[in-house]
Amino acid sequence: MRGALVWHRLARARCLPGAALCFLTIVGSQGCVAENDPSSVTASVEPPKAGVLRLATTTSTRDSGLLDVLVPGFESQQGCRVDVIAVGTGAALRLGEAGDVDVLVVHARNAERAFMAAKYGTRHEEFMFNHFLLVGPASDPAKIHALEPAAAFARIATGKHVYFSRGDDSGTHKRELQIWEQLGGLVEWVDYCEVGQGMGPTLMMADEKQGYTLVDMGTYLKFKEKIALVPLVEEANSLRNPYAALVVNAARHDKLNAALAGAFVDFLISQPTQRQIADFRISGRALFTPTRLDAAP
Structure with missing residues (x-):
């Protein structure tokens, strides 16, 4: 992860047989950003730089490989760097509430609605599903x-x-x-x-x-x-599993990169990116279905 966010992790695991626990230990020791007990995760946040977008996203978008395809295009287009923090949707929404990230990609519609209703976000755009x-x-x-x-x-x-x-x-x-x-x-x-x-x-x-x-x-x-x-x-x-991008409300927090956050959401719902999502396949099978792609090619 190329990020300004450093996680101090206390992983929670109940009912882990020995071999599985060994696997978990190996994963943690390799430096992957793993899901965490939402009650025990803390973060040390550096002040964001003008050319840095802090994205909190679900592990499914990371583990599937989709972000590896999409993010470099946005970085090239904007001349910026995207710091990806891969966590569960609940943890991502809490990072947004705290103003520790600029934009979210999550997949829990009821929680997203509550986030927007509480005015933690200014924009909510569904852009794909699986x-x-x-x-x-x-x-x-x-x-x-x-x-x-x-x-x-x-x-x-x-x-x-x-x-x-x-x-x-x-x-x-x-x-x-x-x-x-x-x-x-x-x-x-x-x-x-x-x-x-x-x-x-x-x-x-x-x-x-x-x-x-x-x-x-x-x-x-x-x-x-x-x-x-x-x-x-x-x-x-x-x-059905819809994914949405949410812009964190810059009026509630200092130093959020609202401009880049909005640009990233625009990028996700743009026709070229929607076509990239449609074309993203493994073994000939699409992993996600874009929801904002025009019918005409």
Whole structure:
């Protein structure tokens, strides 16, 4: 990460078997910016420079590789540097509330609406979507294949099968909790594992222990060749996963780069960038669908 934001991380992990915990330790030691316990993350922020945009974004946009495609074009266009802070949606929104970043890319619509209603943001633009998938071992011990999401979660819980949760207040975690609410709320069991990490590490841990997990399509396709887990529940309307860009309200905080933040949102919804999003593929399959692309080429 090329950033002015230095994270002091206290990673949270519950129900991590030994091998998975070793994987988590390795990931942390390599310097990746991982998801964190939202209650324990602190940040040391340097004053932003005029040519620097501080972007807080979900780990799914980083783990999928999309940002590696989009950000250099914006930096070249604007003659600036983008400092990317990859965290869960909840943590990204809190960074925006504190004025520690200039712009957000997040995927939890209810939380985004609350952010805008509280006037922490001045602009909200949806620009793409994908879908969540419920993945698990090909043997599918819970027999959830092709069920509706809530019915699938009910079977996993009833059978007390291994399930890995982000457990980090990210957009993915929020969507998982919404599904549990349809069932009357989450009742944890021994093999319900909260890892407090990003989507990539969570997916790898679930794969190692042949458990179930909820994952966004982009991250799954990026990791598909590295794991044995397969999609078992997908394409449900309730699993649609929209992404939006939010400009943080510069009237509430000093030293925000409102001009670059607005330019970045304009860049994301511009036709050339929307076409880049549409053309971004792994193994011939699109990871995201742009929502602002004109029908005409």
